[in-house]
Structure formats: C-alpha cells, structure tokens
Amino acid sequence: QREEAESLGASFKFEDPCKHLSQEEIQAKLDAKEPYVIRQTIKNVGETSFDDEVYGHIEFDGDLLDEQILLKSDGFPTYNFANIIDDHQMQISHVVRGNEYLSSTPKYNLIYDAYGWERPTYVHVPPVMKDEHHKLSKRNGDASFQDLVAKGYLPEAIINYLALLGWSPETEQEIYSLPELIKEFKVSRISKSPAIFDIDKLTWMNGLYLRNMDEETYYETVRPYLEKAIQNDYDLKQIAKIIQPRIDHLEQIEEAVDFFDVLPDYDLQMYKHKKMKTTLEIALKSLKAVEEELSALSDWSSEQVIHDMLLALPKKMEMKNGQVLWPVRTALTGKQFTPGGAIEIAYILGKDESLNRIRTGIERLEKELESAK
Structure with missing residues (x-):
C-alpha cells in the first residue's frame, strides 16, 4: 500500500485488509490461534475539532486519520492507548506536550468520546531547537538539565532561561525568581514558533546570577571548585571575591x-602590550623597580599598602600605570587573562611568592634580551 501511494505521489494511509473479513473468517483465524492486533476503528467520523490553549481551534477530517493499533499481538497496549487510560484514571485535567502530537490528538479524542470520558485541556508547545533544523536531543549528545548543572550552571539560572524559551512575559524583564515566574506565567504568551537554545545567552544569564549573589552565598557556591583547584594555603575568600565579577x-x-x-x-x-606601549625592555625595567620596592615593604597585611606603593611607582618613574602594572600581572600569573589585577593578586600570593615570581620574570627577560643582542 505504501509503495503504491508513493508511486502515485499520494499521501499514505494504511487500509487494514482485516476490516473486510467476514465473522466466519475471523473466527476461523482465532480458532487457528493466528496472532492478531486490535486497532481503533475510525469510520464516518467526518469533520472533527478540538481547542488547544496555544494553537486555538483546530479542525481535522476524521476520515483521514490512521486506525492506530491499541493492543499489540502480545496483548500489551501501545503507548498511545495506555497513556489515554492512564491520564483518565489519574484524573489528568491538562495535557502539555510537544506540537508533534497535534495531528494525533483527534485519534485520542475519539477514544475519550468512545468511553464517554471528558477530554482534557490541551496545551501543545513548540520544540526547543539546537539550530534552525535540529531539535535538542539527549540521544544526540545535547545537554540535559543535570548535565548543565554539572557544567557549573546554577539551577535557578537554568530554570529562568528555560522559562523564556518559547514564552514571553508582558514586560522586558528577563531575570525572574521561581515565585515570580509562577505569578507572571500565562499559557497565552507561549509562542507557536520553535525556540533555539542559545548556550551563550544561558551563560550570560548565569553570570548575572553569580554576580548578584551576596558575598557569603557566592563563597559557599564556589568554595568546592576553589578547594579542588587550589592546594596551597591561600585565602580562598579573597580569591572568591576577585573572581566574582x-x-x-x-x-x-x-x-x-x-x-x-x-x-x-x-x-x-x-609582556608586550600595544595599548600599554609595553616592550620587553620596559617590562624588565618595571619589574626591577617593583622588586626593589616590594622587597623593602615591611607591611603586607593590607591590600591598600600594596596599592599605594604600586600606583606611586609609575609617577616616580615617569611611566604610565599600565607600563608597570601589566608586567607585574604577567610575572605573577603567566596568563593573558586573569581574574584580578596585579595589586589584588600580589596581596593574595603574599610577599615571598610574589617576589619569587617577579624575580623569575626578571631572570627570563634578561636572558631573552641578552640572547637577542
């Protein structure tokens, strides 16, 4: 039947040949214990319709519906049949599911009607897509809620972001607590169009949640990650403070x-920084001056003391702040991008470690410049 329909370019609808068997033929097959299934009979239905909370009033030609299998040959019900019975017995009032089930709903309604049961309220929602052509799919490796949490996203940020996929509030507000979402949510604001899951937007929103935490809550949130990453004896609360923004x-x-x-x-x-106008020679000059000043600094108990010293040095040397601070930050971290500035990091590292790293930078720069001659 399918091949014939395809050859004619027509849509395929299965026509069950068993519908044309006589009662005698049916009984003979049952007596012979031939396997069988039980299908839903759809006959002379005509126009049928239902109302959906998202898509509105929907009409179908009932006689074009497939006569789906209700009981399989092993006697077990199909999902499409069992789920209707299950929903009714659990007194489900609202069925919320993907819009791919819109076309199946008239068949479900015929079963509700056949039993004399009240139809549920339907809310069919569009899919969430990974791009314009592919749906999100755990089977294809797309992240689940638990996966996102494991990757360091906050549950409350994930919920906030997911709520805005395919649903729009009446205002421009984007950050919602769960109680606020419950209060503001209206089914009528669900979009009929698919939404694309944007990991960059979720990351941005998650960053807002992290930055808006109070200091103590933030520290307790990041502390397990800091304890895993840092084994040396540093003030983790200070490190948490500089990474929060x-x-x-x-x-x-x-x-x-x-x-x-x-x-x-x-x-x-x-050490070279075009914007700061820093060269290897300038970096070496700055590090030597900083090493001398820090070595003489007896009080390391306050970040302000280090701040005052390091910001006084550029004026003293008639250089820009960046020409001193950039080389120091590079020597202390060895990174292009850091969670804090030279002053903050020097304070956390402590005097001895800061001086060791600056001296390492001086030695390496001296060797590099010497070999370049």
Whole structure:
C-alpha cells in the first residue's frame, strides 16, 4: 500500500485488509490461534475539532486519520492507548506536550468520546531547537538539565532561561525568581514558533546570577571548585571575591585560578602590550623597580599598602600605570587573562611568592634580551 501511494505521489494511509473479513473468517483465524492486533476503528467520523490553549481551534477530517493499533499481538497496549487510560484514571485535567502530537490528538479524542470520558485541556508547545533544523536531543549528545548543572550552571539560572524559551512575559524583564515566574506565567504568551537554545545567552544569564549573589552565598557556591583547584594555603575568600565579577559559570573557576598553585611556563611575548606601549625592555625595567620596592615593604597585611606603593611607582618613574602594572600581572600569573589585577593578586600570593615570581620574570627577560643582542 505504501509503495503504491508513493508511486502515485499520494499521501499514505494504511487500509487494514482485516476490516473486510467476514465473522466466519475471523473466527476461523482465532480458532487457528493466528496472532492478531486490535486497532481503533475510525469510520464516518467526518469533520472533527478540538481547542488547544496555544494553537486555538483546530479542525481535522476524521476520515483521514490512521486506525492506530491499541493492543499489540502480545496483548500489551501501545503507548498511545495506555497513556489515554492512564491520564483518565489519574484524573489528568491538562495535557502539555510537544506540537508533534497535534495531528494525533483527534485519534485520542475519539477514544475519550468512545468511553464517554471528558477530554482534557490541551496545551501543545513548540520544540526547543539546537539550530534552525535540529531539535535538542539527549540521544544526540545535547545537554540535559543535570548535565548543565554539572557544567557549573546554577539551577535557578537554568530554570529562568528555560522559562523564556518559547514564552514571553508582558514586560522586558528577563531575570525572574521561581515565585515570580509562577505569578507572571500565562499559557497565552507561549509562542507557536520553535525556540533555539542559545548556550551563550544561558551563560550570560548565569553570570548575572553569580554576580548578584551576596558575598557569603557566592563563597559557599564556589568554595568546592576553589578547594579542588587550589592546594596551597591561600585565602580562598579573597580569591572568591576577585573572581566574582569575572566568572560566568562554575567550570571556569579551575582554569582561572590554577596559576595560584603553579606559575605556568608563559610566553615572554605576553609582556608586550600595544595599548600599554609595553616592550620587553620596559617590562624588565618595571619589574626591577617593583622588586626593589616590594622587597623593602615591611607591611603586607593590607591590600591598600600594596596599592599605594604600586600606583606611586609609575609617577616616580615617569611611566604610565599600565607600563608597570601589566608586567607585574604577567610575572605573577603567566596568563593573558586573569581574574584580578596585579595589586589584588600580589596581596593574595603574599610577599615571598610574589617576589619569587617577579624575580623569575626578571631572570627570563634578561636572558631573552641578552640572547637577542
């Protein structure tokens, strides 16, 4: 039947040949214990309709519906049959599901009607897509809610973002608590069009949640990640404080702070900074001056003391702030991008470690410049 329909370019609808058997033929097959299924009989239905909370009033030609299998040859019900019975017995009032089931709903309604049961209220929603052509699919490796949490996204941020996929509030507000979402949500605001899952938008929203946390809540949230990433004895609360404005999800923490334990073998070209007008020669000059000043600094108990010293030095040397601070930050972290500035990081590292790293930078720059002669 399918091949014939395809050859004619017509849509396929299965016509069950068993419908034309006589009662005698049916009984003979039953007596012979031939396997059979039970199908839904759809005959002379004509126009049928139902109302959906998202898509409105929908009409179908009932006589074009497939006569679906209700009981399989092993006696077990199909999902499409069992789910109707299950929903009725559990007194389900609203059925919320993907819009791919819109075309099946008239068949479900015929079963509700056949039993004399009240039809539920239908809410068919569009799919969430990974791009314009593919739906999100766990089978294809797309992240589940649990996967996103494991990747360092906050549950409340995920819920907030997912609520805005395919649904729009009446205002421009984007950040909602769960009670606010419950209060504002209206089914009538659900879009009929698919929504595309944008991981960058979720990351942005997650970053807002992290930055808006109070200091103590934020610290307790990031502390397990800091304890995993940093083994040396540093003030984790201070590190949490400097990364808070710069972290968008928790998995970024380990890479952002790994330099505290071990200074990476960084490229000396990092000392060059076009905007700061910093060269290797300028970086060496700055580091030597900073090393001298920090060595003489007896009080390391306050970040303000280090701040005052490092910001006084550029004026004293008649240089720009960046020409001093950039080389220091590079020497202390060995990273192009850091969760804090030179002053904050020096304070956390402590005097001895800061001086060791600056001296390492001086030695490497001296060797590089000497070999270049």
